[in-house]
Amino acid sequence: MAEIGIVGAGFIGLASAGWLMRDGHRVTLFDPSGVAQGASFGNAGTFAPYGCIPVNNPSVFRDLPRFLLSSESPFRLRWSYLPHVLPWLARFMVSSTRQRYEASAAALAALLGEAQAGYAPLLEEPELAKYVRPRECLYLYSSAASFDASRGSLDLRKQLGVSFDVLSAEQVRELEPSLAPIFERGVLFSDSWHFSDPQGFLQSLYELLAARGLKLERTSVSALEPTADGVMLRTDDSTARRFDHVVVATGARSAKFAEQCGDRVPLDTERGYHVRYRGASQLISRPVGWAERGFYMTPMEDGVRVAGTVELGGFSDERNRSLLDLLTFSSKRALPGLQQPDSSWLGFRPTLPDGVPVLGRARASERVIYAFGHQHLGLTLAGVSGRIVADLVARRAPPLDLSRYAATRF
Ligand SMILES: Cc1cc2nc3c(=O)[nH]c(=O)nc-3n(C[C@H](O)[C@H](O)[C@H](O)COP(=O)(O)OP(=O)(O)OC[C@H]3O[C@@H](n4cnc5c(N)ncnc54)[C@H](O)[C@@H]3O)c2cc1C
Numbered sequence: 001m002a003e004i005g006i007v008g009a010g011f012i013g014l015a016s017a018g019w020l021m022r023d024g025h026r027v028t029l030f031d032p033s034g035v036a037q038g039a040s041f042g043n044a045g046t047f048a049p050y051g052c053i054p055v056n057n058p059s060v061f062r063d064l065p066r067f068l069l070s071s072e073s074p075f076r077l078r079w080s081y082l083p084h085v086l087p088w089l090a091r092f093m094v095s096s097t098r099q100r101y102e103a104s105a106a107a108l109a110a111l112l113g114e115a116q117a118g119y120a121p122l123l124e125e126p127e128l129a130k131y132v133r134p135r136e137c138l139y140l141y142s143s144a145a146s147f148d149a150s151r152g153s154l155d156l157r158k159q160l161g162v163s164f165d166v167l168s169a170e171q172v173r174e175l176e177p178s179l180a181p182i183f184e185r186g187v188l189f190s191d192s193w194h195f196s197d198p199q200g201f202l203q204s205l206y207e208l209l210a211a212r213g214l215k216l217e218r219t220s221v222s223a224l225e226p227t228a229d230g231v232m233l234r235t236d237d238s239t240a241r242r243f244d245h246v247v248v249a250t251g252a253r254s255a256k257f258a259e260q261c262g263d264r265v266p267l268d269t270e271r272g273y274h275v276r277y278r279g280a281s282q283l284i285s286r287p288v289g290w291a292e293r294g295f296y297m298t299p300m301e302d303g304v305r306v307a308g309t310v311e312l313g314g315f316s317d318e319r320n321r322s323l324l325d326l327l328t329f330s331s332k333r334a335l336p337g338l339q340q341p342d343s344s345w346l347g348f349r350p351t352l353p354d355g356v357p358v359l360g361r362a363r364a365s366e367r368v369i370y371a372f373g374h375q376h377l378g379l380t381l382a383g384v385s386g387r388i389v390a391d392l393v394a395r396r397a398p399p400l401d402l403s404r405y406a407a408t409r410f
Contacts, residue, residue: 001024001025001026002025002026002244002245002393003025003026003028003242003243003244003245004020004025004026004027004028004243004244004245004246004247004393005027005028005030005231005233005241005243005245005246005247006020006027006028006029006030006246006247006249007030007031007221007224007233007246007247007248007249007250007257008029008030008031008038008248008249008250008251008253008254008372009029009030009031009033009034009035009036009037009202009206009216010031010036010037010038010039010040010202010249010251010378011036011040011198011202011374011378011379011382012249012251012371012372012374012378012381012382012385012386013029013031013247013249013371014029014035014036014202014205014206014209014382014386015118015122015205015382015383015385015386016247016249016371016385016386016389016390017029017209017214017386018121018122018205018209018386019121019386019387019389019390020247020386020389020390020393021209021212021213021214022121022390023390023393023394025393026213027209027213027214027215028214028215028216028217028241028243029214029215029216029217030216030217030219030220030221030233030235031216031217031218032218032219032220032236033218034216034218035202035203035206035216036198036199036202036203036206038251038252038347038348039251039252039272039347039348039349039350039378040198040199040202040251040378040379041198041199041345041347042199042274042305042307042345042347043198043272043274043307043347043378043379044194044274044287044295044296044298044305044307044308045194045195045196045197045198045287045298045300045305045307045379046137046192046193046194046287046296046298046379046380047115047116047119047132047192047193047194047195047379047380048112048137048189048192048376048377048380049112049113049115049116049162049189049191049192049380050112050137050157050162050164050189050191050192051108051112051376051377051380052105052106052108052109052112052156052157052160052162053105053153053156053157054095054101054104054105054108054354054355054356054375055092055270055310055351055355055375055376056092056093056095056096056100056101056104056353056354056355057096057101057105057153058096058097058098058101059149060092060093060096061093061096071322071326072293072326074293074294074295074308074309074310074323074326075294075309075310075311076309076310076311076312076313076320076322076323077311077312077313078311078312078313078314078316078320081312081313081314084314085268085312085314087266088266088268088312088353089312089353091266091353091354091410092353094353095353095354095355100354102156103354103404104354104355104356105156105160106160107356107404107405108355108356108377109160109161109162110400110404111357111359111381111384111385111400111405112377112380112381113161113400114384114387114399114400115380115381115383115384116191116383117383117384117387117399118381118382118383118384118385118386118387119382119383120383122205122383125208127204127207127208128201128204128205128208131195131196131197131198131200131201131204132193132194132195132196133193133194133195133196133286133299134193135193135194135285135286135287136188136189136190136191136192136193136286137188137189137192137193137194137286137287137288137289137296138167138172138175138176138186138187138188138189138286138287138288138289139186139187139189139289139291140172140179140183140185140186140288140289140290140291140334141183141184141185141186141187141291141292142182142183142184142290142292143184143292144184144185146291146292147184147185150291154166154187162189162190163189163190163191164187164188164189164190165187165188165190166185166186166187167185167186167187167188168185168186169181169183169184169185171186172185172186175188175285175286176284176285176286176288178283178284178335178336178337179284179288179334179335180333180334180335180336182333182334183334192287194286194287194298195300195379196299196300196301197300197301197302198379200301217235219235219236219237220235220236221233221234221235221236221250221257222234222235222236223260224246224248224257224260224261224368225260226261226362226364226365226367226368227242229244230242230243230244230245230367231243231244231245231246231365231367231368233246243367244367245367245368245369245393246367246368246369247368247369247370247371247389248261248362248368248369248370248371248372249371249372250372251348251349251350251372251374251378252267252268252269252315252348252349252350252351252372253350254267254350254358254370254372254373255267257368258358258362258370258407261362261363261364261365261368262362262363262364262365263362263363263364263370263407263408264410265352265358265373265407265410266352266353266410267350267351267352267358267372267373268312268314268351268353269312269314269315269348269349269350269351270310270311270312270348270349270351270375270376271309271310271311271312271313271320271346271347271348271349272307272308272309272310272311272346272347272348272349273307273308273309273311273319273320273323273324273327273344273345273346273347274305274306274307274308274327274344274345274347275305275306275324275327275328275331275341275343275344275345276302276303276304276305276306276341276342276343276344276345277303277304277306277331277338277339277340277341277342278302278303278342278343279302279303280303280304280335280337280338280339281299281300281301281302281303281304282299283299283304283335283337283338284297284299284304284335285299286299287299288334288335289308290330290334293308293326293330294308294309294310295307295308295309295327295330295331296308297331297334297335303342304331304335304338306327306328306331306341307327308327309323309326309327310349311323315348317346319344319346324344328341349374349375349376349378350372350373350374350375350378351373351375352373352375352410354409355375356373356404356405357371357372357373357374357375357377357381357385357405358370358371358372358373358405358406358407359371359385359388359389359402359405360392360402360405360406360407361392362407363407363408369389369392369393370407371385371386371388371389384399387399388402
């Protein structure tokens with residue numbers, strides 16, 4: 001049994017805690033914000049094993065200029081952030097060539113193929129299973145032309161093992177009658193589902209683990225120092241604690257810990273937003289995504305959550321009004337029964353330029369384990385990431401070859 005520190009209490013940190021405690025380890029979580037804040041707080045809640053198509057894909061060469069300049073685009077760049085993000089953007093473009101995009105898609109598909117098994121032991125607990133809504137996610141296209149443009153990525157998904165059904169406009173309406181009749185095609189993804197309350201799920205997971213001995217320290221970690229037989233973890237209040245292993249699960253803020261442990265990773269953030277329509281969840285029965293507008297509408301316990309968009313703009317708390325307006329305007333157009341949103345949220349997705357997370361050991365010490373960079377898929381990949389973390393600590397063979405996820409690939 002080992003003493004393990006996990007930095008970050010989002011989806012990845014908590015799922016890692018769950019798997020590590022199954023192996024009998026003593027685990028302490030560190031997070032100044034407590035449980036399920038960060039990007040894990042306000043996501044779209046979809047378990048999306050079909051999500052192997054990264055944002056870095058060949059269509060960006062065609063679409064990026066239009067995306068960056070159009071007021072209807074769900075993809076934005078904060079121009080003042082351009083000098084900071086330029087190196088990331090350059091790598092992102094390099095990762096968008098066909099060959100590299102296909103390599104990223106294959107790496108994601110391999111992880112996604114283990115995603116359900118990664119959740120299985122967590123969902124054996126009735127207190128956690130109650131948050132699962134087993135309705136497949138539906139992607140919508142408002143024109144036949146945009147559906148046709150997505151055929152290449154649908155073909156690649158199929159090749160990589162994703163199964164789905166293509167629906168006509170009529171079938172979309174039969175499935176979700178409250179949608180406006182503006183969608184020409186739909187794609188229904190098998191084996192997908194959603195959480196009715198992602199934050200509630202994580203809070204329940206935390207309470208379950210806390211009852212079994214998990215500790216939470218609401219403090220910020222400032223430094224990790226690997227030693228010969230462990231890792232010193234220093235917190236902002238200058239205390240130092242020794243652990244046998246430390247897991248870095250700080251989402252978009254993980255690069256500094258990687259650097260302290262010998263790895264330079266080009267991690268940045270894709271900012272994303274949500275707006276919530278309280279009490280409107282009866283309007284749809286499943287997560288419904290509008291492909292061209294880059295968002296999902298998910299029926300949750302407290303209302304319909306409309307989540308998505310991508311903004312490159314660093315960690316400023318300042319919200320982009322026009323992206324929030326776009327989410328509001330577009331969701332009301334898709335689902336006319338919606339009234340006015342009553343709250344909004346900004347979150348920071350952790351994203352590497354090739355769209356593939358970092359999972360594996362640090363260069364400076366095999367006792368530091370990285371689990372970050374899950375971009376649009378952190379909820380989906382939490383279970384399998386936690387399993388991999390536990391396998392590395394236990395020196396068991398992980399469910400797949402980890403070389404594609406190494407920090408040293410950059
Ligand atoms: C709009 C939007 C919609 C999304 N929809 C989906 C979806 O439908 N399905 C899906 O699978 N994924 C989705 N995602 C992505 C998903 O939310 C993220 O990938 C996931 O939450 C990342 O989890 P994490 O645990 O790595 O990071 P986070 O949830 O960000 O947690 C990291 C934690 O680390 C803590 N931390 C940071 N620095 C320190 C420090 N120095 N010391 C201690 N703690 C620290 C933070 O306080 C934070 O709580 C969406 C994201 C967004 C923004």
